[in-house]
Amino acid sequence: MIRVRGLSKSFNGQKVLDAIDFDVATGEIVAVLGPSGTGKSVLLLHLIGLMTPDSGEVDIDGVQVSRLPEHALLKFRRNVGYLFQDSALYDFMTVEENLAFPLREHGGLKAAEIKSKVREFLEMVDMADAGMKYPSQLSGGMRKRAALARAMVTGSKVLLCDEPTSGLDPIRSRDISFLIKGLSKKLGCTTVITTHDVKNAFRCADRAMVLHEGRIVIDGVEQKLRASTDPFVKEFLE
Ligand SMILES: Nc1ncnc2c1ncn2[C@@H]1O[C@H](COP(=O)(O)OP(=O)(O)OP(=O)(O)O)[C@@H](O)[C@H]1O
Ligand SMILES: [Mg+2]
Known part of the structure; x- marks a missing residue:
């Protein structure tokens, strides 16, 4: 609340x-x-x-x-999941790495668990095929979806x-x-x-x-x- x-x-x-x-x-x-x-x-x-x-x-x-x-x-x-006005993805990381990053920061998850969480959330935003892409290779809508997945991936x-x-x-x-x-x-x-x-x-x-x-x-x-x-x-x- x-x-x-x-x-x-x-x-x-x-x-x-x-x-x-x-x-x-x-x-x-x-x-x-x-x-x-x-x-x-x-x-x-x-x-x-x-x-x-x-x-x-x-x-x-x-x-x-x-x-x-x-x-x-x-x-x-x-x-707290935060979707910034400009998406604010890390340009030098792929979409998958963008999602894995906050999970690693959180700690406590094994590499395989991080991978499966990342996949689960990319599927939820219909981005399962774009995990290896860099933000510059995405459309605006895809960037928003990737940023949304990143905001939610830690279970906030x-x-x-x-x-x-x-x-x-x-x-x-x-x-x-x-x-x-x-x-x-x-x-x-x-x-x-x-x-x-x-x-x-x-x-x-x-x-x-x-x-x-x-x-x-x-x-x-x-x-x-x-x-x-x-x-x-x-x-x-x-
Ligand atoms: N760090 C800051 N220093 C000084 N003024 C600021 C700062 N941040 C915001 N403002 C001022 O506060 C007001 C509100 O800004 P804000 O960015 O919250 O508007 P907004 O409703 O989000 O607008 P938009 O729809 O364009 O995103 C503006 O006049 C802005 O110039
Ligand atoms: Mg604003």
Whole structure:
């Protein structure tokens, strides 16, 4: 379960997050929606402790993320799957090596076990034939799928996806949205995705929140958001 309370962050006097509160229940998928530059990535970076709040708390499965010392943060991050906005695969490693890397970091697995885990997750994202390829040899959609497999391969129960459909055509965007939903539910992950792609957000998420001027202006299921009379929400959802 993710609990965020009073989360605030400013840069150079500009308030990007202004006392944000929300919960994500265990096993739930929530989308954080908002136009470019509203602070979606900043919010996600706080969840994984790559940014420290000016004030407020982030609690993930009982861990006070915002208060962890550096060594504990490194350990905590290993248990959170993070799909970066630009996929962030290691260019000098094949897809298989990209997946094996976090498994080795985790420790405790024999070479044969790592190999079979890597194969299992590549199959889940329909990349079984591309394990020997380098990221530069993949299409954008394949890179996203490989990055998703890498984010999940260690069995993390928390999955954070920053703009999973950015740079993808409508078909690949739909595919990755359903893939995130399917895998997240299958593996029992508590998942947060950020996006400005409303259509795909609702394909994937159980619930969505709209971020505007540092605040969550609405939080609920698709029907609730669609029925909103708030001018900003209405305009954004169109
Ligand atoms: N490290 C930083 N230092 C200073 N300002 C920052 C930093 N990171 C983010 N910002 C500012 O915070 C605001 C929100 O940025 P953020 O990247 O979270 O937006 P976003 O909603 O993810 O946008 P996009 O949809 O384009 O990814 C922007 O004005 C950005 O310039
Ligand atoms: Mg962003």
